[in-house]
Amino acid sequence: IDLKADDLREIGELGQGNGGSVKKVEHVPTGKIMAKKIVLIDAKPSVRKQILRELQILYSCHSPYIVSFHGAFVADPNICICMEFADKGSLDGIYKRIGPIDIDIVGKIALAVLEGLTYLYEIHHIIHRDIKPSNILFNSQGQIKICDFGVSGELINSIADTFVGTSTYMSPERIQGAQYTVKSDVWSLGISLIELALGRFPFSDASSDDSDLSDLEGTLSPHRPSPLNRLSLRKEKAKEKAKKEKRKSKGVSLQGGGMTMSILELLQHIVNEPAPRLTPEGRFPQEAEDFVDSCLIKDPDARPAPKDLLKFAWIEAARTQDIDLEAWASTI
Numbered sequence: 001i002d003l004k005a006d007d008l009r010e011i012g013e014l015g016q017g018n019g020g021s022v023k024k025v026e027h028v029p030t031g032k033i034m035a036k037k038i039v040l041i042d043a044k045p046s047v048r049k050q051i052l053r054e055l056q057i058l059y060s061c062h063s064p065y066i067v068s069f070h071g072a073f074v075a076d077p078n079i080c081i082c083m084e085f086a087d088k089g090s091l092d093g094i095y096k097r098i099g100p101i102d103i104d105i106v107g108k109i110a111l112a113v114l115e116g117l118t119y120l121y122e123i124h125h126i127i128h129r130d131i132k133p134s135n136i137l138f139n140s141q142g143q144i145k146i147c148d149f150g151v152s153g154e155l156i157n158s159i160a161d162t163f164v165g166t167s168t169y170m171s172p173e174r175i176q177g178a179q180y181t182v183k184s185d186v187w188s189l190g191i192s193l194i195e196l197a198l199g200r201f202p203f204s205d206a207s208s209d210d211s212d213l214s215d216l217e218g219t220l221s222p223h224r225p226s227p228l229n230r231l232s233l234r235k236e237k238a239k240e241k242a243k244k245e246k247r248k249s250k251g252v253s254l255q256g257g258g259m260t261m262s263i264l265e266l267l268q269h270i271v272n273e274p275a276p277r278l279t280p281e282g283r284f285p286q287e288a289e290d291f292v293d294s295c296l297i298k299d300p301d302a303r304p305a306p307k308d309l310l311k312f313a314w315i316e317a318a319r320t321q322d323i324d325l326e327a328w329a330s331t332i
């Protein structure tokens with residue numbers, strides 16, 4: 001279809017992210033329901049055209065594990081990307097509604113994400129760059145699909161994103177400024193799977209203190225090469241130290257209902273501390289623990305790639321396991 005802004009009727013809001021918002025729309029001429037992602041963008045017309053050209057590769061991405069692409073256009077000053085609508089939304093919304101997701105279903109999710117990542121990487125040489133529960137979508141047919149992968153270098157460069165979340169799925173090597181590789185996606189998958197199985201972000205018994213984040217806004221992006229160069233890191237360290245002193249003097253406990261961790265502390269934690277695990281020991285199948293441990297090997301060279309992970313026992317079991325995801329979808 002040749003998508004035009006005027007042909008789309010807005011039905012509702014699906015969510016808000018870093019770089020813009022996502023609306024549920026109807027393509028009036030065909031009656032087709034779609035998700036329209038509006039990306040706020042600060043770029044010249046020539047750059048916008050380049051972005052639209054780069055997005056064309058999405059037309060050739062066809063996989064049951066990838067959200068399909070309907071088209072993109074410029075709607076000054078934004079870029080709109082229209083994609084398949086997932087009527088059950090994203091997995092973050094699902095677990096926040098229903099609590100921890102059963103580990104057998106998490107196995108099916110792991111399988112679907114690995115199939116999607118393997119397809120993107122082996123066929124199109126695309127690295128996802130932003131695996132997290134909000135980019136894994138679910139529909140009432142029981143299908144699990146990934147969305148929002150980084151196909152356009154120009155788009156990645158010009159997204160006007162500020163870092164506003166309190167969670168990060170960034171791998172230790174990325175935090176330290178290394179290039180993105182498909183292994184970084186594997187780390188993000190490991191963190192996401194623990195989050196789904198436990199029903200909370202794994203670093204969050206070290207829960208975040210949002211008030212600390214405001215002045216770090218804009219210094220971190222999940223997409224760009226790590227901007228935490230040594231100078232800014234030193235500055236942030238000094239700031240954090242001052243804040244900690246202030247908290248101490250105010251008698252605010254760092255332990256209270258869970259340790260308070262600012263974004264910088266979280267990043268340092270990811271780099272310096274052992275990776276999170278599926279805990280408590282023995283609650284989940286050994287194969288699931290082994291799988292997640294492998295995703296979260298801190299050395300990217302030792303960490304398996306998605307296509308290696310497809311051969312893991314837990315994933316082979318998930319593949320043949322008879323779980324009716326369509327029936328599960330009707331319960332959530």
Ligand code: ADP
Pocket residue numbers: 014015016017018019020021022035067083084085086087089090093134135137147148
């Ligand atoms: P983020 O992924 O960081 O949450 P986005 O702007 O990408 O931010 O998306 C905002 C929300 O919109 C997501 O959390 C998701 O719940 C919802 N969403 C995105 N794409 C779709 C889609 N294709 N179908 C249904 N819901 C979607």
Ligand code: MG
Pocket residue numbers: 017134135147148
């Ligand atoms: Mg998203």
